[in-house]
Amino acid sequence: MRPLSRAILAALLLLTLSACDDTPSFDKAEPGEALSGGDATVMKSDQNAFSMPSANLSPVRRLDFSVGNSFFRNPWVIAPSSTTARDGLGPLLNTNACQSCHIKDGRGRPAEAERGNAVSMLVRLSIPAGPEHAEVVRERGIAPEPTYGGQLQDMAIPGVTPEAKVRLKYSTHTERFADGFEVGLRKPALVITDLGYGPMHPDTQFSIRVATPMIGLGLLEAIPESALLANVDPDDRNGDGISGRPNKVFDQTSRNTMIGRFGWKAGQPSLNQQNADAFFNDMGLSTSLFSGRNCTEAQTDCLAMPNGGEPEVSDHILAQVLFYTRNLGVPARRNVDDPQVLAGKTLFHRAGCQSCHVPEFTTGDAAEPELANQVIRPYTDLLLHDMGAGLADNRPEFEASGSEWRTPPLWGVGLTQAVSGHTQLLHDGRARNLLEAILWHGGEAEQAKQTVLGFDNDERSALLAFLESL
Numbered sequence: 001m002r003p004l005s006r007a008i009l010a011a012l013l014l015l016t017l018s019a020c021d022d023t024p025s026f027d028k029a030e031p032g033e034a035l036s037g038g039d040a041t042v043m044k045s046d047q048n049a050f051s052m053p054s055a056n057l058s059p060v061r062r063l064d065f066s067v068g069n070s071f072f073r074n075p076w077v078i079a080p081s082s083t084t085a086r087d088g089l090g091p092l093l094n095t096n097a098c099q100s101c102h103i104k105d106g107r108g109r110p111a112e113a114e115r116g117n118a119v120s121m122l123v124r125l126s127i128p129a130g131p132e133h134a135e136v137v138r139e140r141g142i143a144p145e146p147t148y149g150g151q152l153q154d155m156a157i158p159g160v161t162p163e164a165k166v167r168l169k170y171s172t173h174t175e176r177f178a179d180g181f182e183v184g185l186r187k188p189a190l191v192i193t194d195l196g197y198g199p200m201h202p203d204t205q206f207s208i209r210v211a212t213p214m215i216g217l218g219l220l221e222a223i224p225e226s227a228l229l230a231n232v233d234p235d236d237r238n239g240d241g242i243s244g245r246p247n248k249v250f251d252q253t254s255r256n257t258m259i260g261r262f263g264w265k266a267g268q269p270s271l272n273q274q275n276a277d278a279f280f281n282d283m284g285l286s287t288s289l290f291s292g293r294n295c296t297e298a299q300t301d302c303l304a305m306p307n308g309g310e311p312e313v314s315d316h317i318l319a320q321v322l323f324y325t326r327n328l329g330v331p332a333r334r335n336v337d338d339p340q341v342l343a344g345k346t347l348f349h350r351a352g353c354q355s356c357h358v359p360e361f362t363t364g365d366a367a368e369p370e371l372a373n374q375v376i377r378p379y380t381d382l383l384l385h386d387m388g389a390g391l392a393d394n395r396p397e398f399e400a401s402g403s404e405w406r407t408p409p410l411w412g413v414g415l416t417q418a419v420s421g422h423t424q425l426l427h428d429g430r431a432r433n434l435l436e437a438i439l440w441h442g443g444e445a446e447q448a449k450q451t452v453l454g455f456d457n458d459e460r461s462a463l464l465a466f467l468e469s470l
Contacts, residue, residue, distance in 0.1 A: 023350040026343075029336040036411045036470070037216055037330030038363075038374030049331040050105040050215050050412065050419050056370045057327060068324025071317055073099040076283055078157050079308035085317065088308020090284040091160040091301070092153035092294060094122060098278065098321075101211040105328055106420035108211030110188060110429035111167050121429065122282070123152040123166055123190065124207040125200075126395055139250045141267055141398035145204050147197050147298045151281045160301050161196035168208070170430075175439045178454045183439055187390075188430050197298050205395040205402075208428035209264055213419075215412050217262070218326030219376050221271050222366035225259055231358060231381045242355040242444050244383030247406070249398045252276075252289045261382050264427045265397040266406035272322050279313050286311045287318055326368055330376070330411050335469045344466025347459055351451040356385055356407045356444070379410035379470060388442025391426070403443060414468035434467050435460070 035041040040054035053065040074086070075096040081087035095101050101108055101120040108120030126142035133143035144150040148163050156162040170186040177183075190206050228246060236243040247260035251269045260266035268274040273289060280290035288311050295302035313321075335341050348354065357379040366372035384404040394402035405427060413434070417423050423433045431437035441449045455463065 023346060026345045026349075028342070032375060033377065034333045034336045035375075036333055036377045037219055038376050040219065040327075040329050040370055040374060041332050042329035043332050045331055045334060045415060045418065047104055047419055049415050050213055050328065052329045052331075054218075054327045054329045054368075054370050061327075061370070064320070064323050065327055068320040068322070071321050072324050073097065075100075076285060079306050079312075081308070084308070085314070088285055088312030090155075090157040091305040092163060092299070093155050093157075093284045094151075094153055094282045095119070095155070096283060098282075101282065102214050104419050105214040107213050107416055107422075107424070108429070109420070109422050109424050110208065110210055120211045121166075122209045122211075123192070124209060124395065124397075125150055125152055126205045126397075127201045127203055128205070129396075139252075141249060142396070144296075145201050147296055148200060149294065149296050151294075152192070153281075153284070153294070156196075156302075157305065160299075160305060162194075163196050164192050165194045167191045167193075175453065177456075177460075179456050181457065181460070183435055185436055185439055186430055186432070188428050197296075205393075207264075207393040207395040210424070210427065210429045212264070212408070213412055213416075214325060214328045216330040216376070216378060216409065217271050217274075217328065218366065218368055218371045219330065219363055219374060220261060220378060220380075220382065220409065221326065222363035222371045222374075223261075223361045223376075223382070224364040227361055227364075228259065228261075228382055231383060240352065240355055241447050242352075242385065244356060244381055244385050244407070244444075245399075246382075247384050247398050247400050260398065260406075264405060264408075265400040266382060266384060267397045267400070271325055272318065275321055275325060276313075276318060279318075285313050287313045288315055323368070326371070330378075331415060333377075333469050334414070335465075338465065338469070340462050340465045341469045342466075343459075344462035344464065344469075347455065347463045348466055351448045351463075353448055354379075355448075356381055356383070357410055358407075377411060380407045382406060385445070386443040387440075387445060390442045391440055393427070410467065410470050412470065414470050434464055 039056045042052040042055050044052050053062050076089040077083055077087050078089050079087040089096055110121045125145040127145055129137045129143040153163045154166050168188040170188055172184050172186045175183050232245055234243050234245045247266040248257050249260040249269050251258045258269040260269055262268040262274040276287040276289040279285040279287055280294055284294050358381040359379055360377050363374045384400050386403050387405050392403035396402055425431040425437040438452055
């Protein structure tokens with residue numbers, strides 16, 4: 001007997017799925033489905049796929065994009081310097097340029113065991129909050145570690161001692177599918193050495209974070225708040241096991257509480273504040289949103305160093321970087337009509353993945369007119385979900401618990417290898433591929449994971465083909 005073609009196998013799989021439950025079956029692509037970013041979608045799928053401007057930017061606006069790109073890409077320097085527009089780096093830092101973490105505007109990777117510095121990976125710090133921390137918790141969402149602050153900086157300018165060296169070691173366990181297929185999963189353990197300023201608080205909470213992709217951030221910012229709140233179900237009233245809720249965070253501009261959208265725990269309310277926070281904590285650069293130094297009182301050498309003016313990143317430069325980061329276009333999907341991809345899309349819905357990874361939104365009014373009123377397909381709800389003990393960092397952030405994470409957007413995930421040269425996923429990069437990332441899901445996503453564990457080889461391949469098409 002001749003082997004069945006992939007198309008026939010996919011068709012049979014769709015028939016089987018539609019017969020066994022009420023999952024919608026997708027036998028063809030939806031209109032406009034390939035345009036993940038609406039009219040702003042870019043037609044690029046190589047290593048530069050995440051670095052292109054929104055497709056609907058005018059030539060003049062593309063010049064503004066290029067100016068912002070220069071401040072995102074080029075390194076900042078130590079003050080004082082003749083390069084006054086780009087000086088003031090440090091004294092404590094993780095990197096000297098945004099692009100050093102978001103390489104090619106893509107996804108970071110964790111520190112390997114043999115590396116001394118955690119390039120494109122951060123370690124967030126905090127301690128359990130008490131009544132005396134009420135004001136700082138209101139504004140920062142955490143109580144910083146007294147000596148080292150809220151983020152560990154493993155680099156410093158000359159004359160200042162770095163805070164520490166960071167590396168990871170891994171333990172492993174195995175997940176088994178119903179058909180006997182096994183997948184090894186690794187879990188990182190943080191190793192901190194060479195503490196530069198003495199011991200840490202004994203109850204310090206740590207969270208490993210890798211840099212996230214930069215695409216589509218302006219579109220996510222333009223999703224109406226009402227559309228996000230429509231998916232909120234903290235009491236699981238519909239009984240599907242999913243109880244997403246927004247993080248409520250502090251906005252430095254309005255001085256009020258707002259819904260968080262950005263960061264692994266949705267800890268930032270706006271893209272401008274996300275950028276300013278990165279300038280301050282990652283590179284030691286002040287802005288009008290975050291002034292002063294990222295040094296604690298114990299770090300006297302850091303406090304004594306000259307600065308690059310106040311603020312070191314002017315509002316004009318911050319606005320140019322904001323324009324750039326808002327307008328990094330989302331690449332078009334590939335193979336949306338492929339029968340195996342369509343079968344995988346059906347399986348994605350059968351497992352219930354779309355309950356958190358919401359496929360579609362329509363943007364409302366936007367800061368940039370090119371991003372307004374666009375039908376986008378980010379595959380996220382931007383809400384917090386309890387992902388279980390396996391993924392927990394046990395470090396609260398604003399209203400996010402130690403086991404809650406914001407649903408990460410899936411658009412562009414299939415281009416991770418092309419852009420970033422690896423396929424490491426999740427907040428700490430522990431998953432080495434998409435299948436491992438799925439199998440780390442727990443908590444609210446436990447049922448989805450159990451459904452996937454029942455998939456056979458053809459179904460696994462179809463699901464992965466769908467995800468690779470995003």
